[in-house]
Amino acid sequence: MSELLVVRPGPLTTVQDLGRRGVAHLGVPRAGALDEPALRAANRLVGNDPGTAALESTLGGVALRALGPVVFATTGAPAPVRVDGRAAAWGAPVAVPAGALIDIGAATHGVRGYLAVAGGIAVPPVLGSRSADLLSGLGPAPLSVGDRLPVGPPPSYRPAPDLVPLPAPPVELVLRLRLGPHTDWFDPWSVARLAREHYRVAQAGNRIALRTEGPAVARARGGELPSEGMVLGAVQIPPDGLPVVFLADHPTTGGYPVIGVVPPADLAFAAQARPGTPVRFVPLRGR
Template structure:
């Protein structure tokens, strides 16, 4: 497939890189893993197949041979040579035709899978782009050619794949620690009680929030320590940052808590201004 219109930020995404954090390499991979997985199932790919992640503005590709595609994630109009095509279902695209995903009508990130997967060379076991370290393929530009793998000859008929709508309110569960003791109990309670909103400065590294300051108890900084997906770090501006797929592997700002792994996918679809509510998971 050849890129006709790359969109604001379209990148190749798979499941990401696992087991290389000790090398300073982030996980990367799709921010909304369930949406990419749904698109892959619709075209008969395995879960590890790479697809495309779009950001707000969509993408347009010319099929250099006949392909089967599916678009999920952020809802958006889909056309093939200007004719309306299905979103969230398999779509056959003939050779020479242009499949276009327009701007998202809700949410932020869309996913386009093609039968056979996007077959760019893997780097450290993944085809995913990594915007923090620069590993993997660069964001798409007009004229790029994307190799497509060989589709599976055995593809069951795909059933509809239910996906949640982009959140009107982003609810994130929060397990306190490992540095909750760097914050007064009143600050922890306020984090769960007061409202926040998604900041326009959010990106694939972290979901930045805007709201009441979360004040520390001790001052100073920590030695650098390991960071994980979903870590909620409180930097000097006292505004919580939820680490997403491209997060650094270490950091020295205190982590007040960690969002369980199932929750950050919704953060991938939270537009700037979306209300954010943290729900504390108390120990039993």
């Protein structure tokens, strides 16, 4: 079994797959890649199954030394790729020999990059997933210098696709919003204003939630709800009135009213929206 030695972990690099499904009733968050299409694309490029564990980097990239020959591919936030100091392809499979230094630079656009290797990152699974969960602490810790990451056996031969198209990181983040279940906690004009106003991605966001800056959403009633189950994409309105969009490491319960839920397909764009990116909520009518 080959290994990857962490030379530069970057600001935040974690192991992620498609997360822990079906365990929220145990109080365990889902975790998993924030940009699922990018993870799936990286795995497709190296011949892995779509949900195979890979690395998710944040803004600053990551550098790894291959302790055996590997094939890797990078997707997600575009970034310069170098192997032993020489430019290599982004968004395509790259074969490297044992001892090679794989260096993914800082993202030029977007936030989160994905590095998949043929065979996957073979850290031990916890509750059916190899994902790092920053809220509960389940799974492997974020990468540190000197970590050795096991690589699984290469998959059976699959012809690599010539192109895996992915959308560019958003210039404006447009989030569709299925209203409810607590829309009645807000005046109708507040809900209508949410659709008209423009927000921005706040600096304080993380893998748990995307936070926004902009006009406060006024409530129609005081007090708080008893804690209840939360779902991926739920948009909570805390006491400061600024919408918070729950991402993959979100808590399984919460007590602030939820004005609506963002469909999972839009959350990949949220994963790549840098602080300061304009945000617009678009309420969906009907089912």
